[in-house]
Amino acid sequence: MTNILIVDDDIHILNLVRIHLSEQGYQVFQAKDGMEALEILHKQSCHLAVVDVMMPFMDGFTLTKEIRTRYHIPVILLTAKNQIEDKEQGFDAGTDDYLVKPFEPKELSFRIRALLRRYDKQPENTVLRIGNTMINKKSYEVTIEDKTILLPLKEFELLYFLMANPIQVFTRDHLIEQIWGFDYEGDERTVDVHIKRLRERLLTYTNDFQIKTVRGVGYSLEAKRE
Structure with a gap:
């Protein structure tokens, strides 16, 4: 089963995404901030992370950098802002994709599937x-x-x-x-x-x-x- 980590301090977003992705057959893990997300990743293998930008303790940009340093998994950043500076900072942090709130859960699913296919096709180090x-x-x-x-x-x-x-x-x-x-x-x-x-x-x-x-x-x- 494919494990997806969702990181957002908005409980409504967490529940919406969890319900939708669970219906798609994914195992969903939830975290309300970056520190909790890193604790989950340390204990549980995840195949992709969906990360909100604006969070307490550790913002999404910093978390993305930490994930990119420690794990080989794709990251999708969520943000309520639609400014080019935020997108630039997100991609500089190492995100693979970017989705602006509010978004359709189906669009998130499309992007998840595309990223998982891309990472699966990457050559494995022998x-x-x-x-x-x-x-x-x-x-x-x-x-x-x-x-x-x-x-x-x-x-x-x-x-x-x-x-x-x-x-x-x-x-x-x-x-x-x-x-x-x-x-x-x-x-x-x-x-x-x-x-x-x-x-x-x-x-x-x-x-x-x-x-x-x-x-x-x-x-x-x-x-x-x-």
């Missing part, structure tokens, strides 16, 4: 690196300094997915969908077993990152801080 650890999806090799490690397929795919999405927290169900597929008939303990094996295999080779357990939620990969 080589990822964190510190001295490099993972190559073409050769299915993990290279740590001058050592090459061959992992079992699912462990490799799990490590690649986590390295491609550092800091984000993923539930066991989400990881099962990504690595094993929607039709997998096993249980979530499979994820725990594979995470445990990954940690054991990599422990003696690298401390470039940690696969952390987030109690009550799932797992997150975090790079070592310099």
